[in-house]
Amino acid sequence: MDFSALNPVSLMVSLMIAATPVLLAAVGELVVEKSGVLNLGVEGMMIIGAIAGFAISVETSNPWIGMLAAMVAGAVLALIFGFITQFLLSNQVATGLALTLFGLGMAALLGQSYTGMKPPSTPHLDIPVLSDLPVVGPILFSHDPMIYMSIALVAGVWYFLNRTRGGLILRAVGENHDAAHSLGYNVVMIRMGAIAFGGACAGLGGAYLSLVRVPQWTEGMTAGAGWIALAIVVFASWKPWRLILGAYLFGGVTILQLNLQALGIGISAAYLSMTPYLITIIVMVIMSADRRRASINAPASLGRIFNASH
Amino acid sequence: MxxxxxxxxxxxxxxxxxxxxxxxxxxxxxxxxxxxxxxxxxxxxxxxxxxxxxxxxxxxxxxxxxxxxxxxxxxxxxxxxxxxxxxxxxxxxxxxxxxxxxxxxxxxxxxxxxxxxxxxxxxxxxxxRFYEGRHVIGLIAGRMTETNTVGYIASFPIPEVVRGINAAYLAAKSVNPDVQFKVIWVYTWFDPGKEADAANALIEQGADVIMQHTDSPAAMTIAEEKGIFAFGQASDMMQFGPTARLSSIIDNxxxxxxxxxxxxxxxxxxxxxxxxGIAPGMVQIGAFSDRIPADVQAEAQVAVDAIAAGTLHPFTGPINKQDGSVWLAAGETADDGTLAGMNFYVEGVDGDLPN
CATH class of the missing domain: 3.40.50.2300 (Response regulator)
Known part of the structure; x- marks a missing residue:
């Protein structure tokens, strides 16, 4: 077995690209769940972001405007979910699933005239000297800016949740909405804000998929990435930094198994190809093995309907 | 999902x-x-x-x-x-x-x-009989690869897919004895993200021509971006790789x-x-790209015509199985029953066939 053909640098670069859509969607969903809302519509918001980002990028020839549009589109879709669950008090699980269906169908409709088009390319960072450094250059200094932004976003979310008053209020709403309400916080509006943020992040993750990772629009192209994002939030036990670990682990195993197959390693491809999912499940089992710890980490009001008149 | x-x-x-x-x-x-x-x-x-x-x-x-x-x-x-x-x-x-x-x-x-x-x-x-089309694109791939490495994105290890790998490999090998196939099984028919990752992995491992047996044009897009060659699968896929696409197998x-x-x-x-297959038009070969030299185009066209006329069978012996045992003696052609249940690689394909 010749492992010298495995280039760790290019593996690292590929895994970051594979992990970023999931990471973006997961960090948004984490904030939503921290506010006590379970939005299972991540897949739908991602695919809407993918087509909105793609369409607007093609029309304006500017990938950044496209990504902005993807965030808006994801947020708008999320606000529909927010309106139905927060004001009409519908079941969050059912509404989230419906949102996924709606998003997939809507994206297919919107995307009809965009199949087979080429999006404007997203420029990569090219810092003189730094980008040319061996090993460190390609891994740290020559990505497209979205990869840095996704990590900065995780850092920002961590800071917001743990170091600011706003974050404390958001967590209070998620832990005990009745108590937060009695203290005078507007539970519904805080949750609407979190839901919109989650939608924007999922939309951005989708746009990354259609503009950078695959560069094309195809119906149903998220192919389950939204569900992986949901799993990674649980995997990370609602801690922002662990999202990076989860997403990169998932992306890393995905990329590594493809490369090992191309190398012709003697492990059956069937086993290699299930490893990303297997590892996700194993880690989730380990994380939730200690029931008390797991239940402490989950926001106490997660998925419960809040009714101010009670 | x-x-x-x-x-x-x-x-x-x-x-x-x-x-x-x-x-x-x-x-x-x-x-x-x-x-x-x-x-x-x-x-x-x-x-x-x-x-x-x-x-x-x-x-x-x-x-x-x-x-x-x-x-x-x-x-x-x-x-x-x-x-x-x-x-x-x-x-x-x-x-x-x-x-x-x-x-x-x-x-x-x-x-x-x-x-x-x-x-x-x-x-x-x-x-x-997609394998007839695979034979044609295999010939082109064997001629066009400079790294002698052809990447193959496979879906599931079923006879249909295995047959395609074997047919393409045998054809490529017949015109380029040094050619090597690298196969990645993605275990899905349709997942553009994963298909794109697989294409990237194959390119990193030295492939400069990509074939696929999955359903989305993601690999074609990556081939275009990386400046290598690819073939349209099931559909022409021209718009996804105007310079990368060499030809295609079109289902009709x-x-x-x-x-x-x-x-x-x-x-x-x-x-x-x-x-x-090709003769009744259920399998069509997409137009050859200008990037294929004229003599290679002519060679591929001869193969298309011969298959259509029934004078060429892509699985004509001598062919050994991967383990070296004889499958077809010289001049013998494969019967449909064996082809329909094909569950082995032919000699020369690297790697183990998952089961």
């Missing part, structure tokens, strides 16, 4: 199909991916549209897309049959057992299963679908096994 759209579609279908009172022939189609995949399912839907065009109002067609292989497929077929379908086309290998199960419950409904090998009184099977289901629906209308439908 495609079970949800399929369920909703099944429910919608149940509601939608109930009311019609006009005596029409109803034809149902079940696709494994979205019709907008611009690959496999897209071409089946082109076939459906050919039926619509041929019969107009006399035939009502319905389709459900993105139906997972397995229990959900059985549910969708049952709904279609209950909704009054006269003939149902199930267009993926994994629908085989579900099709047989549902067909047993609805003896008056005709079923047509693509790429399978199990038949019944009311179940026909049909497929295209329309004529078959029209003839089968006609047979139902005439009452002459019978269970048959159809396996057509």
């Amino acid at each position: 495609k079970f949800i759209p399929a369920l909703a579609a099944a429910a919608a279908l149940a509601l939608g199909l109930g009311g019609s009172a006009i005596a029409q022939t109803k034809a149902g189609f079940i696709y494994v991916g979205p019709v907008g995949d611009l690959g496999w399912s897209y071409e089946h839907d082109q076939g459906r549209q050919a039926v619509v065009e041929a019969f107009g109002d006399a035939v009502e067609t319905t389709y459900v897309e993105s139906v997972p292989e397995g229990a959900d497929a059985e549910r969708v077929m049952t709904q279609m049959a209950l909704g009054g379908a006269d003939i149902i086309f199930t267009t993926s290998f994994g629908y085989m057992d579900p099709t047989l199960n549902v067909a047993a419950k609805f003896p008056n409904v005709k079923f047509e299963h693509a790429t399978g090998y199990k038949r019944a009184d009311n179940v026909s099977t049909y497929s295209a 289901w329309g004529p078959y679908y029209v003839s089968r629906v006609q047979a139902v209308m005439d009452g002459t439908w019978a269970s048959v096994d159809t396996w057509d």
Whole structure:
């Protein structure tokens, strides 16, 4: 077995690209769940972001405007979910699933005239000297800016949740909405804000998929990435930094198994190809093995309907 | 995670199909991916549209897309049959057992299963001899690769896919003895993200020509971006790789679908096994790119013509199996039974075939 053909640098670069859509969607969903809302519509918001980002990028020839549009589109879709669950008090699980269906169908409709088009390319960072450094250059200094932004976003979310008053209020709403309400916080509006943020992040993750990772629009192209994002939030036990670990682990195993197959390693491809999912499940089992710890980490009001008149 | 759209579609279908009172022939189609995949399912839907065009109002067609292989497929077929379908086309290998199960419950409904090998009184099977197309693109790949490495994105280790790898490899090897195939199994028909990752992995491992047996044009897009070669699969895929695309294998289901629906209308439908190739036009070879040198184009065209004329069989001995045992003696050609159940690599293909 010749492992010298495995280039760790290019593996690292590929895994970051594979992990970023999931990471973006997961960090948004984490904030939503921290506010006590379970939005299972991540897949739908991602695919809407993918087509909105793609369409607007093609029309304006500017990938950044496209990504902005993807965030808006994801947020708008999320606000529909927010309106139905927060004001009409519908079941969050059912509404989230419906949102996924709606998003997939809507994206297919919107995307009809965009199949087979080429999006404007997203420029990569090219810092003189730094980008040319061996090993460190390609891994740290020559990505497209979205990869840095996704990590900065995780850092920002961590800071917001743990170091600011706003974050404390958001967590209070998620832990005990009745108590937060009695203290005078507007539970519904805080949750609407979190839901919109989650939608924007999922939309951005989708746009990354259609503009950078695959560069094309195809119906149903998220192919389950939204569900992986949901799993990674649980995997990370609602801690922002662990999202990076989860997403990169998932992306890393995905990329590594493809490369090992191309190398012709003697492990059956069937086993290699299930490893990303297997590892996700194993880690989730380990994380939730200690029931008390797991239940402490989950926001106490997660998925419960809040009714101010009670 | 495609079970949800399929369920909703099944429910919608149940509601939608109930009311019609006009005596029409109803034809149902079940696709494994979205019709907008611009690959496999897209071409089946082109076939459906050919039926619509041929019969107009006399035939009502319905389709459900993105139906997972397995229990959900059985549910969708049952709904279609209950909704009054006269003939149902199930267009993926994994629908085989579900099709047989549902067909047993609805003896008056005709079923047509693509790429399978199990038949019944009311179940026909049909497929295209894609391996004939694989032979042609294999020749081109063998001539065009400079790194002598061809990357192959494979879906599931079923005979259909294995046959394609073997046919392409043998053809490439015949014109380039140093050629090497690297195969990645992605275990999905349609996941553009994963297909793109696989293409990138193959390129990192030195491949400069990519072939695929998956349904989306993602690999073609990556080939275009990285400046290497690729072939359109199921559909032409020209628009995804204007400079990368060398040629393509195009599925042409329309004529078959029209003839089968006609047979139902005439009452002459019978269970048959159809396996057509380049000669009847079920498999088409897309236009050759200008980047292929003229002599290679001519060589490929000779192969196309010879296959169409029946004078060339892509599996002509001497061919050994991967373990070195003799499969075909010199001059012997493979019989359809062996081809239909092919579960081994030929000699020279690297790696173990997953089972």
